[in-house]
Structure formats: structure tokens, C-alpha cells
Amino acid sequence: MKIDPDSTVDLSAQIAKAIRDAIIAGDLIVDQRLPSEAELADHFDVSRPTVREALKRLAAQSLIRTQRGASGGAFVNRLRFEDAYAQQVTTSTLLLSMNAVSFDVACEARYALERACAPLSAQRRTPDQLATMRAEIHRQGQPGLTDEAFCASDVTFHRALVDGAGNKVLSYQLAGAVEAMQPLMNMITFTARSREEIISLHTEIADAVETQDALTVDAALVKLEAYTRLLAHSVVKSRANRAAEKEPKTA
Amino acid sequence: MKIDPDSTVDLSAQIAKAIRDAIIAGDLIVDQRLPSEAELADHFDVSRPTVREALKRLAAQSLIRTQRGASGGAFVNRLRFEDAYAQQVTTSTLLLSMNAVSFDVACEARYALERACAPLSAQRRTPDQLATMRAEIHRQGQPGLTDEAFCASDVTFHRALVDGAGNKVLSYQLAGAVEAMQPLMNMITFTARSREEIISLHTEIADAVETQDALTVDAALVKLEAYTRLLAHSVVKSRANRAAEKEPKTA
DNA sequence: GCCAGATTAAATGTCAGACAATAAAATGTA
DNA sequence: TACATTTTATTGTCTGACATTTAATCTGGC
Numbered sequence: 339m340k341i342d343p344d345s346t347v348d349l350s351a352q353i354a355k356a357i358r359d360a361i362i363a364g365d366l367i368v369d370q371r372l373p374s375e376a377e378l379a380d381h382f383d384v385s386r387p388t389v390r391e392a393l394k395r396l397a398a399q400s401l402i403r404t405q406r407g408a409s410g411g412a413f414v415n416r417l418r419f420e421d422a423y424a425q426q427v428t429t430s431t432l433l434l435s436m437n438a439v440s441f442d443v444a445c446e447a448r449y450a451l452e453r454a455c456a457p458l459s460a461q462r463r464t465p466d467q468l469a470t471m472r473a474e475i476h477r478q479g480q481p482g483l484t485d486e487a488f489c490a491s492d493v494t495f496h497r498a499l500v501d502g503a504g505n506k507v508l509s510y511q512l513a514g515a516v517e518a519m520q521p522l523m524n525m526i527t528f529t530a531r532s533r534e535e536i537i538s539l540h541t542e543i544a545d546a547v548e549t550q551d552a553l554t555v556d557a558a559l560v561k562l563e564a565y566t567r568l569l570a571h572s573v574v575k576s577r578a579n580r581a582a583e584k585e586p587k588t589a
Numbered sequence: 590m591k592i593d594p595d596s597t598v599d600l601s602a603q604i605a606k607a608i609r610d611a612i613i614a615g616d617l618i619v620d621q622r623l624p625s626e627a628e629l630a631d632h633f634d635v636s637r638p639t640v641r642e643a644l645k646r647l648a649a650q651s652l653i654r655t656q657r658g659a660s661g662g663a664f665v666n667r668l669r670f671e672d673a674y675a676q677q678v679t680t681s682t683l684l685l686s687m688n689a690v691s692f693d694v695a696c697e698a699r700y701a702l703e704r705a706c707a708p709l710s711a712q713r714r715t716p717d718q719l720a721t722m723r724a725e726i727h728r729q730g731q732p733g734l735t736d737e738a739f740c741a742s743d744v745t746f747h748r749a750l751v752d753g754a755g756n757k758v759l760s761y762q763l764a765g766a767v768e769a770m771q772p773l774m775n776m777i778t779f780t781a782r783s784r785e786e787i788i789s790l791h792t793e794i795a796d797a798v799e800t801q802d803a804l805t806v807d808a809a810l811v812k813l814e815a816y817t818r819l820l821a822h823s824v825v826k827s828r829a830n831r832a833a834e835k836e837p838k839t840a
Numbered sequence: 841g842c843c844a845g846a847t848t849a850a851a852t853g854t855c856a857g858a859c860a861a862t863a864a865a866a867t868g869t870a
Numbered sequence: 871t872a873c874a875t876t877t878t879a880t881t882g883t884c885t886g887a888c889a890t891t892t893a894a895t896c897t898g899g900c
């Protein structure tokens with residue numbers, strides 16, 4: 339592990355990269371202890387604060403964890419699916435909010451991915467996952483449910499569908515799509531949507547998943563996507579109309 | 590933005606979280622300059638090195654960028670799809686290598702996701718993307734091609750297919766799947782694979798994409814997945830046999 | 841008045857050394 | 871042996887300083 343002190347790049351960034359590469363290459367294995375900060379500072383010929391900045395960078399990516407006290411130190415972290423989920427959701431949320439992704443593009447991606455899971459889920463879903471879907475549908479039908487709660491229930495429903503595929507890698511990949519996009523979509527469409535319509539489609543999905551009817555699940559997801567896009571367009575249109583009424587000249 | 594000095598959590602982690610939350614909530618917008626390190630230290634009532642550790646954490650997630658000199662400082666970074674790609678690939682690679690994900694699970698996820706893109710790609714691929722696929726197929730047929738080069742070409746081919754869907758969000762989501770899993774698969778199967786077989790399936794895909802025949806693309810991907818899994822199983826089996834011959838007692 | 845070069849100022853990057861807090865290990869004692 | 875105490879290694883944090891970079895400002899000559 340070496341760095342170039344003459345480079346214009348931050349020393350802490352270089353050190354972080356060197357250690358990260360060593361982890362990816364397998365030179366440092368899970369739960370292995372890194373040298374102490376003092377030893378690393380010595381090795382790279384930098385000061386301890388610089389080493390610490392590098393270690394914090396790695397900690398932010400969940401690549402290492404640190405422990406205080408004697409026989410403490412920095413350890414290579416086993417990257418867990420849950421940690422990766424969280425990062426994916428954060429990243430996806432920011433990507434969508436910062437890059438002016440159109441509703442249609444986000445919606446298309448989200449449903450394309452979900453439809454990739456659906457046939458597997460129809461085949462393999464556990465009774466538990468099916469029960470979760472049923473329970474969320476029931477919750478969604480209760481009067482007095484806030485929009486936030488309805489949205490959260492919606493996410494749980496779709497997560498259960500995705501997890502039904504029984505493939506952790508798929509669930510991880512979908513986490514960003516479902517958890518980041520669903521709230522976005524709900525935020526846009528909740529004023530106009532009909533809960534009955536959504537619940538009816540959710541029920542169609544759950545029924546088909548129960549009977550392991552992959553084709554019907556797919557068809558229901560297609561309908562849900564079409565309905566969601568229709569809603570979004572009507573919202574955008576009515577907003578434009580309101581704006582036009584208010585300021586007819588600048589519209 | 591506030592922190593709790595009595596918490597057992599690192600101050601730098603708390604500060605990073607406070608700023609990150611502000612960015613996600615939209616209180617800090619893209620390209621906005623954060624207060625200087627000295628001002629942040631003052632605000633949170635901590636020292637400058639502590640603030641710096643927090644900022645490095647955010648920089649590691651591409652949430653901020655820093656600039657030296659007068660009127661420099663830390664700025665909220667527009668998270669670009671390319672940055673997110675890179676992080677996704679790194680994370681996916683580590684997840685696979687650290688979590689003993691079985692070949693079948695990874696393979697299933699990868700092809701399920703790719704098949705989600707394929708119909709869209711058949712519809713929308715540009716002439717340019719089709720040309721890329723053809724060019725890579727041609728390269729794959731050249732004698733003397735190293736295994737590394739063949740693998741890289743394979744990735745480029747599938748990336749072109751995915752990008753053909755013309756949906757940046759889908760491309761981003763798929764980056765992890767294709768770029769992280771393809772090399773893994775090649776590493777496992779390259780000893781046993783038949784390049785002719787793969788090239789023939791690639792050609793089938795390209796032909797179907799050219800004629801916008803989504804069903805045939807899908808069928809070819811299914812065949813490619815089946816072939817890949819077959820290869821992996823034969824490799825695992827022959828390895829087990831070799832191991833059994835070498836040390837019949839510990840096997 | 842205007843432009844080129846020198847100067848200044850503000851900010852991050854780095855260093856050195858110190859002390860605090862923590863937790864495991866070593867040690868002493870009943 | 872079991873328990874309490876001390877030691878020690880390590881990370882967490884602070885202070886203050888200097889180095890480096892870069893934009894803005896000033897200054898002198900035309």
C-alpha cells in the first residue's frame with residue numbers, strides 16, 4: 339500500500355483509496371484488524387489526523403468499523419445487505435431529487451424492475467410474505483389513514499412482493515427503486531389518487547401471487563403503472579391550468 | 590442543525606448526519622456553499638479536526654466537494670449518475686465477495702434485471718448502441734483475445750443492451766448487476782466456457798434487438814442464463830472431483 | 841483610464857503534541 | 871479461584887501552528 343506525496347490529490351483520499359483497494363483485492367479480509375492509527379501514520383509518513391480523515395472516509399462507506407480501548411482499532415467490516423440497502427436508498431433519493439429525472443422515467447424503471455421480480459415471487463413467496471401483503475391491503479382500506487401511513491403501507495406491500503422472490507441480491511437492487519421512488523410518486527399523486535383503485539389492484543396482485551399466477555401478477559403491475567402515470571399526468575395538467583389562471587401572461 | 594454532545598456516538602458522525610439530513614431535506618441545495626470549517630466548528634462547538642472528519646465522511650459519499658483557496662470551501666455536490674454508478678459497482682462487488690452469495694442467486698438476479706431492460710431496449714436502442722453490440726461480438730470472435738479482454742467486451746456488450754432502454758435510472762440500477770457480477774461469473778466459468786456458444790447467443794440477441802423482436806431477445810437471455818449456470822455447475826463439480834482425488838480423506 | 845504583476849486575504853490541507861475516554865488485559869488480593 | 875484494581879493500548883478530541891492554494895485587491899507603469 340503506497341501513496342504519492344507529490345500528487346495534488348488529498349493525502350487522506352489517497353490513503354483511503356489504498357486501503358479500499360486492499361480490501362477489494364482481498365489483501366485485507368473481513369474482521370481483520372488494520373494497523374493502529376499511529377502505525378498507519380508511520381507507514382504512510384503522514385500525521386495522525388490525516389490518517390484519521392482517511393479512516394472516516396472508509397467508515398462512511400461501511401468498509402471499516404472502529405472500536406476504542408485496548409485491543410481496539412479499525413476492523414474490516416463485513417458489508418451487510420442492510421447497510422447496502424440504506425446507502426442505496428439514500429443515493430437513489432438524492433439522484434432523483436438532484437437530477438430532474440422525469441416522473442415517467444422513474445416510474446418506468448421502478449415497474450420494469452418490479453416486474454422482473456414478480457414471476458419469481460409468484461413461484462416462491464412464503465405464507466408469511468403473502469400474509470404481509472394481505473395485512474397491508476387491509477390497512478390501506480381503513481378510514482382515517484393519513485397519506486403518510488398509506489404511503490408507508492404501500493412501500494411495505496411492494497417490499498413484501500419483491501422479497502417474495504427469495505433472492506437477496508434482487509431485494510438489494512430493488513431497495514433503491516421501491517423505497518426511493520414510491521414516496522416520490524406518492525408525493526406527486528396523492529392529491530388525485532383513488533385509494534379504492536390502488537387497493538383493488540393490490541388485491542389483484544395478492545390473489546395472483548397466492549395462486550402462483552405469474553402472468554396475472556404481471557398484468558396487474560402493468561395496470562398499476564398505467565394508472566400511476568395517468569395520475570401524474572392529470573396532476574401536472576391541473577397544476578399547469580392553475581398556474582395559467584393565476585398568471586396568464588407568464589405561463 | 591444540532592448535535593448531542595452527551596451521546597456516545599462520535600461527534601464527527603453526528604455532524605455528518607446533521608449535514609446529510611439537511612441536504613436530503615433540501616435545506617442545503619446543490620452548489621450551495623457550506624460555512625467554512627472554522628464557522629462549522631464554532632456552530633457545533635467542536636474543534637476543526639472534528640469538523641473535518643465529518644466533511645470527509647460526506648465527501649466519501651460524493652455529497653460534497655471541497656475547493657481550496659479564497660472563496661473556496663465545501664459545496665453541496667450534484668450527485669451525478671456516473672458517481673453513483675461507481676459507488677454501486679464497488680458496493681455490489683463487496684457485497685458479493687463478502688457474503689458468500691451463491692453463484693445461482695447472483696446469476697438469477699443479474700438476468701432477471703437484464704430481462705427487465707431487454708424489451709425496452711428492443712424498442713428504443715439507437716443505431717449507435719446496436720453498432721456497439723455488433724462491434725463487441727466481432728471482437729469476441731477474434732483469435733488471440735485474452736480472457737480479460739473477452740470479459741471486458743462481454744461487459745460492454747451487455748451495457749450497450751441495457752443502455753439501449755434509454756432510461757438513465759434503469760442503467761444506474763443495472764450498473765451494479767452487470768459490472769459487478771459479470772466479471773465474477775467470467776472468473777468462475779472462463780476455464781470451461783465455449784466462446785462460440787456465447788458469441789452465437791450474443792448474435793441472436795443483437796439480431797433480435799435489430800428487428801425489435803423483444804420475445805426473441807428474452808428467449809436468448811434465458812438461454813444465456815441457462816448456459817452460464819450449466820457452466821458454473823460443471824466447474825464446481827470438476828473442482829470437487831479434483832479435490833477428492835488429491836485428499837480423499839478430508840473431502 | 842487600463843492592464844499586468846505583485847500583494848493580500850481567506851480558505852482548505854497538514855503537522856505536532858497533548859489530554860480524555862474507553863475497554864481489554866494484566867496484576868494483586870482475599 | 872474469584873474479584874477488585876491497575877496498567878496499557880487505542881481511539882476520540884482539542885489547541886495552535888504552518889503550508890498551500892486561489893480569488894480578490896492593490897499598485898505601478900503605460
